[in-house]
Amino acid sequence: MAEFDAETATESQRPRPLSPHLQVYKLTLTFVMSGFHRITGFVLYFGIVLIAWWLIAAASGPNAYANFEWFMGSLIGRLVLFGYTWALLHHTLGGIRHLIWDTLHGFEPAEREMLALATIVGSVSLTLIVWVVGYLAMGGPR
Numbered sequence: 001m002a003e004f005d006a007e008t009a010t011e012s013q014r015p016r017p018l019s020p021h022l023q024v025y026k027l028t029l030t031f032v033m034s035g036f037h038r039i040t041g042f043v044l045y046f047g048i049v050l051i052a053w054w055l056i057a058a059a060s061g062p063n064a065y066a067n068f069e070w071f072m073g074s075l076i077g078r079l080v081l082f083g084y085t086w087a088l089l090h091h092t093l094g095g096i097r098h099l100i101w102d103t104l105h106g107f108e109p110a111e112r113e114m115l116a117l118a119t120i121v122g123s124v125s126l127t128l129i130v131w132v133v134g135y136l137a138m139g140g141p142r
Contacts, residue, residue: 090123
């Protein structure tokens with residue numbers, strides 16, 4: 001096999017550059033938030049199954065709805081619902097962050113980090129607020 005000579009090579013003979021990979025990128029908060037935004041979008045896609053189950057159970061009668069209520073009242077059901085609540089709020093705030101960027105604002109490094117941190121803090125805070133308000137609206141401890 002002949003060696004490659006860059007000086008005499010034509011455009012079609014040049015080796016293609018390697019694409020950057022995770023070892024090249026610096027792990028920044030905005031980089032992590034991009035991944036979380038994709039993951040929460042995926043979670044929301046499958047969370048629609050919960051909403052469909054709820055509506056179908058409600059339309060199917062008291063026994064079917066009782067099964068749904070039993071699952072959502074269990075520890076696993078509550079954890080799933082808590083995670084779904086966080087994913088919904090996190091993805092929404094991530095969308096607002098992208099909307100801010102669409103207005104050509106927030107692109108300075110400090111602003112990007114602040115918006116990413118605000119998305120994390122906001123989604124966790126709002127999730128806790130929604131659950132506390134919901135808990136109190138349901139009558140608190142039974």
